[in-house]
Amino acid sequence: MLTPTGRRLRIGIGGMAIESSQFCPHRTAYEDFRVTRDGELLDRYDWTQPESDLADLVEWVPLVHAVSLPGGPVERATYDRIKAELTERIEEAEPLDGLVYDIHGAMSVVGLDDAEADLTTAVRAALGPDALISAAMDLHGNVSRAFAEPLDLLTAHRLAPHEDAWETRERAARKLVERLAAGLGRPYRAWVQVPVLLPGEKTSTRLEPAKSLYGRLAAVEALDGVVDAAVWVGYAWADEPRCRAAVVVTADAPELARDQARSLARHYWDVRRDFGFVGPTDDADGCVRRAVAATARPFLISDSGDNPTAGGAGDLAYMLGRLLANEDLAGGRVTALHPGITDPEAVAACFAAGVGAEVTLSVGGRFSAGTGPHAAPYALTGTVTALEGPAEVPEGALRGNPAYAQGGRKAAVTRGGVTVVLTERRTPFHTRADFGTLDPTAYDLVVVKIGYLEPYLHDIAADWLLALTPGGVDQDLLRLGHHRVERPLYPFDDEGFEEPDLTPVLLS
Incomplete structure (x- = not known):
């Protein structure tokens, strides 16, 4: 099978993934990362294998991927080294039709306020304006506007614990292939942050209200014209302005994207006080x-x-x-x-x-x-x-x-x-x-x-x-000492909290 252009798609795969607590004294160094390239990188995924139904349609181009066990902030030299290799390999691999961007979303780097935005801006510059980027993320990531703007597709896990982590990566890849193979352009993304920041142990999808909130996503995605719907709870143990919940709905119709994003954000805000610990x-x-x-x-x-x-x-x-x-x-x-x-x-x-x-x-x-x-x-x-x-x-x-x-x-x-x-x-x-x-x-x-x-x-x-x-x-966020998150923010602020503006911003 070939694309409308008469050739196989060339899609790169790469990224950098870690969850970093700024309240942790550990510092993450290069040796803490598992760095994969070439065939070893392709071997991470089922859908890149020769027996996959995508094999005749896509030439997968392995770039570099670095993943670490969560820990303290990443040393700046380590981040710069991985970022440089990723962007250099993108430039060397040109031309690429797209990129599967396998990241986490809660990486903190010494000296940076929004590491994923910095990395994504560099990746976009290396890739050029025409190729599409599809990001697969953890739902505990943070989604700032500066990070979301250079992306074309972005999705996140829908289960916590993350039993669907590999399904999320495959969804990001297949959505990208579908779009490129059909010759479709950049979709609309309706982005809105919700002023709530909760630890993962209060947002398990095994229990309400997260179970119903996340349970809506597949139905939203199934609506005619919607490409994807995602909700992030954010990462509670970083102390940065971007740390808060977020919703992104991706669609070909701007009003559809906005309406669904607004509805999901309102749902999250309305149930904010109902979240409790996943166990006694x-x-x-x-x-x-x-x-x-x-x-x-x-x-x-x-x-x-x-x-x-x-x-x-x-x-x-x-x-x-x-x-x-x-x-x-x-x-x-x-x-x-x-x-x-x-x-x-x-x-x-x-x-x-x-x-x-x-x-x-x-x-x-x-x-x-x-x-x-x-x-x-x-x-x-x-x-x-x-x-x-x-x-x-x-x-x-x-x-x-x-x-x-x-x-x-x-x-x-x-x-x-x-x-x-x-x-x-x-x-x-x-x-x-x-x-x-x-x-x-x-x-x-x-x-x-x-x-x-x-x-x-x-x-x-x-x-x-x-x-x-x-x-x-x-788990007691109030005793950790956050002082750089944007306020007001639940649960740091509750009584007298004014109704937030949950109007989605359309990213085109």
Whole structure:
């Protein structure tokens, strides 16, 4: 199959994706990114494969893609290096008909206020004015006008947890191909920000009101003349003027785009006070006490304030201290597994000592020391019970988890009934494979640095509590100290909040 021009489309693929907490002391360096190019980049996606129905229509041109586990702001030199390579490869690949722009939307860079706008402006300049750009984003991204203006299509996940992340990328690609293959020009995009900023743990699409709000998007998209509809909740742990919810409806008829965007924005604003945490909450000690007393096993606790997959440092030993302060856990009458505190020095000490050795370690605070009492290292004496070498990236892992942890040894240390997993690199524990030789279902409690539970954790949890712990992604936004977000903004301002102007701006 050929396009109306009689040739295959040439569409580039590239981007830079990370979620960055400005309240996290960690700084993201180049080595924290997985950078893919050439065939390895094309292998990330099912729809770029030779057996795809798009193969005869599109020549996919791999540029460069960089993705990192969420963390602190990106070092400026790292950002400049990746930005330069992306724009240079775009220029070298010309002519391109379009670009699938695979990003996140909540990247913070040291010295920049709107990193995605800066990057997108440079990408547009390198690509030229005629090629179309289709952005695939996380719904926790921020969508400023300066960022949205150079784009032609932009869409976001419709599920949180993001079980549709790869469907979002495919939707962005297919919408772009459809438009180019039909010879259609740039569509209208109706953009409006909503003065609400909520953490992801209050906006899960498993629950109302997000379930109904996001549930509307497919129906809006199905309307004759609508290309796409997307809602972003924004990223709560950055402190920039762009941080707030946003709606974009893309259509060929400007009034249709405006009307649907206005309706979605009004829906969001009207239900702003109805959002609640995705699960029952308590402080750290309350969660531990309730979990120990419960009969449901395993009982999961989220250490939400230090969640590395939301931008936390992942090095806080705060929850470890609270676990061992409980007499039943310290005495071994109840067992708990607590992965994974990032501490390369402690891991090295465990490997030097070997399995079965008693070790005395200063655990945690490698990034966060000095940022508050919750960041103090914990003096741990225990027995090394497991050691694991660097994990190999399994076949297909790039498609299943683009931020799959590379390298990184792990060491398990047990004291009383508590086994803590120390990691060499910041590492999420979301899937069964992440736990290695340790079986989380064999413990009474499993305390994970996460917010809402990812599917595997959700499935094994006999019961669950969300611990409102301190850290770089503290769920209590009011105690974090935002001072650069645009006000008024809910929930920072509530009583006496004047009715906001939710009139969409038409981007053409």
